[in-house]
Amino acid sequence: MGSIASAVTHEFPPYFRVYNDGRVERFKVPADYSPPSVDPETGVESKDVVISEETGVKVRIFLPKINCLDQTKLPLLVHYHGGAFCVGSSLDVVTTRLLNLQTSVANVVTVSVDYRLAPEHPLPIAYDDSWSALQWIATHLNGKGPELWLNEHVDFGRVFLTGDSVGANIAQHMAVRLGVTGLDGFRVRGAVMVHPYFAASEPDKMIQCLYPGSSGTDSDPRLNPKADPDLEKMGCEKVLVFVAEKDWFKPRGVEYCETLNKSEWKGTVELVENEGENHVFHVPNPACEKALLLMQKLASFVNQG
Template sequence: MEITHDFPPFFRVYKDGRVERFMVANDASPAVDPVTGVESKDVVISSETGVRARIFIPKINGPDQKLPLLIHYHGGGFCVGSPFDVVTQKLLTSLSSQAQVIAVSVDFRLAPEHPLPIAYDDSWAALQWIATHSKGQGPEPWINQYADLNRVFLAGESAGANIAHNVAVQAGATGLDGLKLRGLMIVHPFFVGKEPDKMIQYLYPTSNGSDDDPRLNPAVDPDLSKMGCERVFVCVAEKDWLKPRGLAYYEALKKSGWGGEMEFMENEGEDHCFHIFNPTIAHEFRFFRVYKDGRVEKFIRPTQKIPPSDDPITGVQSKDVIISTEPEISARIFLPRLTTPPHKLPVLFYIHGGGFSFESAFSPTYDRLVRTLAAEANVVAVSVEYRLALEHPIPACYDDCWAALQWVASHAKGDGPEPWLNHYADFEQVFLAGDSAGGNMSSNLAFRVGSIGLPGVRVVGAVLCHPYIGGVEYDDTMWLYLCPTNSGFDDPRMKPPVEDLAVLGCERVLVFVAEKDHLCGPGKAYCERLRKSGWGGMVEMVENEGEDHCFHLRDPTREKAVALIKKIVSFIKLE
């Protein structure tokens, strides 16, 4: 079934509208905790919208005891998570017991089925519902009898911290009778950066998903100084990719003119929401998670591999070759229908994408793509099977691709180990190409060719399709993890600097970016740096309007996918 939107590790959307979530909550029933004595139950806040909550109450010492009230908003990127899952149950049970508070965890409606700002509206409605208990006559007896509504606190983690902040600001800006907000706890908050967040754009259709939206970037909110509580606690984690945004939030609130007290804490050596996730998980990224015992769980299904074959329709033949046994590097070679007499053909060296950690040159997706390019561009195509991270940390994949290109070049005099390259390859017309992570590595190969040289080979051009070129914090943090020997966020392999681009060893570069791709901005920035670098070649950028990352791989028969392939073909043929 065709996928229209894919946002791992959160969810994907199919053409029929079905939403598949990768993070499925394991629900826990409300109960009395046998260790702490904390009791929980579920309540309906609005029968009209379906908004509910789970309430937690510690042991009560007497009928007259009044406890502070904590309102909690769960994290999960606005699209996953629940107050009813095991994780939240444990968190709120612990908080209720240790802080001696009544805790209310709000079950706001999730996007994309309920697009933002619905989650904000539900969360504000929940606070209003709490306020209806101010005279002891609200619908929930626990709140009527035991909650001190002059001591109300808001809290949330990640996207929930974003919501908690916005609720607190709304309370201060519009006012809310019946309760007194004493404090706000912002834990590992999600706010956006300068580059538009593609998932947020999808979840929040009326926002552009970037830092000019006050709900997503409090620094631009004219009501920030009206924060409706007396104290704010901000917590960030040292290894969290969102840490800079949490710091920016803290500084913006300090400078806003708000008159309350602030407290800041950094969790040294820890990652995003470490206190909530499974304690056996060491790291979690877009495509995979790593457990403390070394196990790797990939969110993407295992890659299917198919054998090489001859295509009777296009006449393209294919076969697999071993480039190196130590390390293990191989490739699939495609040979188009030959003319009589045969003549030399351009060489296309292709590097598949997959976040450096999945996919294969032997998968149906890339077999079909490179076979199509071989047929339509009339080239000998070499699709390299490099080693994947995590099992083989970066720079293994970069080194494998360079070794594979050198292996191809060893045929330039007609005496290499592979007959198809000896007989049919024109080494004066070599093209590099790749998509996503493969686009990154193709750019790196062009740099190596220009700086080190590749005897016997003339690299005419490079095609970078929706390349990953750094500049997106979440993905950059993953790359840094995959490359233990990295040199930080400015590592030249991840984010090629101007001085490297100035020596690219090819004459022309074609870059595709997709309008709805979260990598669109960095791709455009790459082209701009290349143009200003002093490199003497020609760069062309094509933007695929209305499309997302590597859309042509999911449905190659679509009109825009066919047009993308034709553009690559014309680039190779110099048309």
């Protein structure tokens, strides 16, 4: 009986295996939880907020060091972490270190969404959680939302979406959904896609496991922007896309830019290549020279008129 109960039904190294009793075993050891604090190097302060009592989904908010005499409100960066939809967290050491530095360099308020992970919470749950976070952020438009930092410090005329890898995929889908449905006057000016993951035409067995309800990697608009009939309605005016020279996913990022340019979307898209680097190189090493250059480019994109 023990051997039957522990039979493996799916295995996808280096990420996870699934047993026939529903148990999930992850091969990658999750990065340590990092409690919210004031970062001694950048002065960035962070806090965690539960945005849904029903699901328990949280966001981590990062506030740059504020001059109490300066009442200027700051751009808002809404961030979605990477991790193949099945690993990673906005609350771990790796993401917190990255966003402390990025928040400081760009001088923005950052809200990072800790969406639930597949396969325990199969897609499209990550997308649904991410949309719930935007709905929660939108409640602050009148300056009377539940979170004081957003009410006091955010310029809601300068909101940007960003993500790394699958986080960029989520940011893309959020931008389109905003354009299609609207959100009580909430607007996004731009999006920054860092080494985006978009599905290719060939079958992806891991995605099929993570997203059993998908119509297929080539035809699902969440996974493949080329298949999205609403792409032209994307609710932002400009997009910045980073690709890495040695990244397996580089062609998909380049194709995404070409797809946007050929569509009826009225915005502008800019492509930047991180030469000599691999996929999301900046996440584990955010203080390296090329990671800082990436952040400075993001800062310029967000802060320009």
